Amino acid sequence: MKRIVILGAGESGAGAAVLAQKEGFDVFVSDMSLIKDKYKKLMDDHNIEWEEGHHTEEKILNADEIIKSPGIPKEAPIIQKLIKQGTHIISEIEFAGRYTKSKMVCITGSNGKTTTTSLIYHIFKEAGYDVGLAGNIGKSLALQVAEEPHEYYIIELSSFQLDNMYNFHANIAILLNITPDHLDRYDNKFENYADAKMRIIQNQTQEDSFIYWNDDPVIKKELEKFEIKSIACPFSEIKEKGAIGYIEDGMYKLEYPVPFNMEQEELSLTGKHNIYNSLAAGLATNIAGIKKEIIKKSLGNFPGVEHRLEKVCDVAGVHYVNDSKATNVDACWYALESMKTPTILIIGGKDKGNDYSQIFDLVKKKCKGIVYLGADNKKLHDNFDNLGIPTRDTHSMADCVKACYEMAKPGDTVLLSPCCASFDLFKNMEDRGEQFKSLVRSL
Template identity: 85%
Template structure:
């Protein structure tokens, strides 16, 4: 019996373990952290051996294959030892793909992944398609393949998940954009990160489709290096040569496979970045054969995504917006670009090698104040204090919200769009967003 070891027992790892057991493998799960009670119960219910708070080498290094959770870096000591032994390391998505013939709609990019994935899933469900939501959001793909299979899977893929995918095949691949992100995981080398994102098109055939943003300079340059076999489906804000999705004279337009258009103002999502997300989603669902009436209705009634430009409430004439999901500079740029009133920007967290120069012009133009929120705000002081905008230094969400309340005037907007990861002060970006919303609602 072949042995599968799963490193990391979160949503991804626990699901992979259940599928591995179902497929007849000898399975062992190991996590250096404490395993969530929900996943312990799942593993126990299936009689799968697990450990937490340690990695026992003799139980791991005898594996035929290792499924690594995406959050574990390749530099982790145990991962290094596994690689040195020549044991193949794969992702949960790669493993799950071996045991299903379902259609895979896969979305990646530095920004917009969650919104686009959620929007596509919304359209599929409205159309009555049998679809599962997986990857970075939703339930584990492996667990769904094992216990709740679907005809289609809509999968948000991070660069970390793509890194350990080899034979997996996307029927529809979507690449939204490529801007610097997670460079701390890629030896601070942009090309390493770019190469990871481009893996979205690996193994595609002439029967598949590749949707991408035609205006992205990095994507354009990278495409010259690849022999792309799939049908290319570029989109852009304006009608450009080759783009099959665009905005023209205020109309959202898709040329093929089934032409349709609608008024741009009817789209439920606002802001330039969301035009791109809506174009990618419209093209993908059009390719999947969903009727244009359903696509049109779904694009106009999609409720949006939690922690992504989420309107929280108005207090004393000030609008509070939770964009905690903005964990890189580009995401913050898009959020600021969509602001229509003077903005108090909350920025900070665990820096991932950020270059803040890209947002400085928008900060000058849009911001009435800056509130730094992090364990160490020195890099923020170095980058923004010289802009002549009032700043406040805070080290907890309570301090931060109090500072915003003091700084903001009626008619202003307080925007939490941090540019950074959350792990210095919070469990994750959801925790950061939830704390923000709770404190704002208690003002």
């Protein structure tokens, strides 16, 4: 009996454990952190052995194969030992893909992944398709394959997941953009991160489709390195050579595989970045054969994604917006670009090697104040203090919201768009967004 050890017992790890046991493996799960009760129960219900708070090396190093949580860096001591002895390490998505013949629609990119993935899933559901949501959002793909299989899966993929995928096959692959992010996990080399994103097209055939943003200079450069076997489906903000999805004269247009158009104003998502997300989603669902009237209706009634430019409420004439999912500089750029009123920007957290210079012009144009929110705000001070904009220094969400309330005037917008990861002060970006919303609503 082959032995599979799973490192990390979150959504992906616990789900992989259930599938591995179903497929007849000797399974062991180990997590250096404490495991949530719901995942303990899931594993206990399936009689799967697990441990938390430490790694027992003799139970790990004898594995035939390792399924690694995407959150564990390759520099972790146990991973280094496994690499040194030549143990094969894969992701949960790679493992789950071995046991299903379902159609896979896979989405990656530095920004817009969650919105685009959620929109595609929304359209599939509206069309009545048998579809599951997986990857960075939704339930574990492995658990769904084991216990509630679907005909289609819509999967949001991070670069970390792609790093440990080798034979997995995306029927429709979507690459939204590539901008600097997570460079601390890629030896601070942007090209390493970009190469990881391109792994989404590996194993594609001429029967598959590759949807990508035609205007992204990094994608263009990366495409020169690869032989694209699948059908290229580029989209662009405007009609240009090669683009089969674009905006023209206020109309949203798709040329492939079935001509489709609708008024841009009818799209439920607004802002330049959401044009790209809507074009990618429209192409994917058009390729999947969903009827035009369903695509049009769904693009018009999609409610949006929590923590992504989420309208919280108005307090004393001030509009509060939660964009906690903006964990890199480029995401913050898009958020600022969409602001129509004087803005108080909340920025800060665990820096990932950020270059803030790309938002200086927008900050000077859009912002009347900046509130720093982090355990260590020195880099923020070094970058933004000299822009001539009032700043406040805070180290908790309560102090942050209080500072924003004091700085903002009626007609202003307070925008939480941090540019950074949340792990210095919060459990995760959801916790950061929830604390923000709760404190704002109690003002």
